[in-house]
Amino acid sequence: MFYIIQQTLNALQLGSIYALIALGYTMVYGILTMINFAHGDLFMVGAFLCFVAATFFHMSFIPALLLSILGTALLGVVIEKFAYKPLRQAPRVSAIITALGVGIFLENFTLALNPYPRFIPPLVCNLTWTFGELSFSLLQVMIITLSVILMLLLDFTVRRTMVGMAMRAISWDKSVAPLMGIPVNRIISATFAIGTGLGGAAGMMYGLAYPVIDPYMGIMVGWKAFISAVVGGIGNIRGAMIGGFILGAVEILVAAFFPSTYRDFVAFALLLVLLIFRPHGILGKPHAQKV
């Protein structure tokens, strides 16, 4: 029993990080029908910003979190403006290749500044509660709570505010949205800011949970979050959250029963099977593409 609760907590921690990153992929896809393959590397930048904040500026948790979120959000907006926007009318493949290029740039730029792996000092006091065999840390609780709060805020923004409505309208029909008086470019910037900001927050939390960070840490995590978004139904906000938690659960479950080298292989196989039965993902709908 304790064991199940313990594993559930582990799955929630991992899943909430995947979910936060998956949101960035799904939001950008929803509004531009493009996969931002640099997103995993923006997650990595979030972890490094946290490292800089903690090591050089001796910031505490909240200021470091704000720096990670705002720093990556700003970077996301700049990348959209200078790398993706000029390609909006170009074939999708061009934008995707550009995104891969931006990702490689971010990895190597970070590598140039940090040739060796870095260690993020603990920003959350090392408090652990133990009940029998069950033990969980303050950090774990904070990661899960904070992720859930961020997701609830996002869900509210997208469903209830004018900006969220505008995002959904643009994702339905980009050509009509301007006729409603919506400043489409500003909404696209806002989408990038929110999506990459959440990725930056995830990077910081991941870096605190697994404190040794390197410039390539975003590649595998990014792929997994991308798969989470696809499993949930790419373009669908709640789908990305569900997909992230599913992937977290599958990984923890597989690790509990198989040797650890099997983890990714079994997890990806399961997801591929799921996609055979639900090619549009769990919440995705085959959306009739409009002219």
Add this chain to the structure above:
Amino acid sequence: MSRPYLVVSELSISYGNISAVRKVSFRVDEGEIVTLIGANGAGKSSILRALSGLIPFSGTVMFRGTDLGNMPPDRIVALGVAHVPEGRGIFGNLSVLENLRLATWQRKDGDGVRRDLDRVLALFPRLNERKEQPGGTLSGGEQQMLALGRAMMSRGNLLLLDEPSMGLAPVLVRDIFRVLRELNGEGTTILLVEQNAHMALQTASRGYVLETGRIVLTGTGRELDADPRVKEAYLGK
């Protein structure tokens, strides 16, 4: 007597090296219903898209003394131009209410927005019954009403309508035109693009006939409706 309202001079539009509209000039006075009729491909939608800033053009467009050249679409909306596009442009994933509220993006008067929402829902009881439904589940006629409702919510002073009768049963077309006359009676100026020329010419005070990107004929609605050339070309049989 009134100052110029919408004055379009030598408007030309091209897509790549295909020229779609060539040196078209026309004007719409405040309070009028003016129609632009022409066959499929004549350039009607292109003209409306240029007026609302969606596509680049050459020539000048003056709206109430403001030059619309190079102005982004959201600013043109803020000036009071409401464009109901061809195919109505309903956001199928947004509810009826959300579609209506979104059209108030440029407005700052919360009380006015609430009053206008009540007015739209009273004018279109079908929309009121379906206000929580996704726009995509509405019938064609309901979508056209929603599109008109959105134009009202944006407080458009000039209404650009692109083939509002397209794909609608005659009884619904009559409903739509009745609403248009009502809006016009309340002070909305209307530029109406139609292939369904007869209905448009009966409603409009003046009309222009467009043929492959040029204006070939102009006159009062009644004159054009009776003109044998128009009869032959657009009213069929």
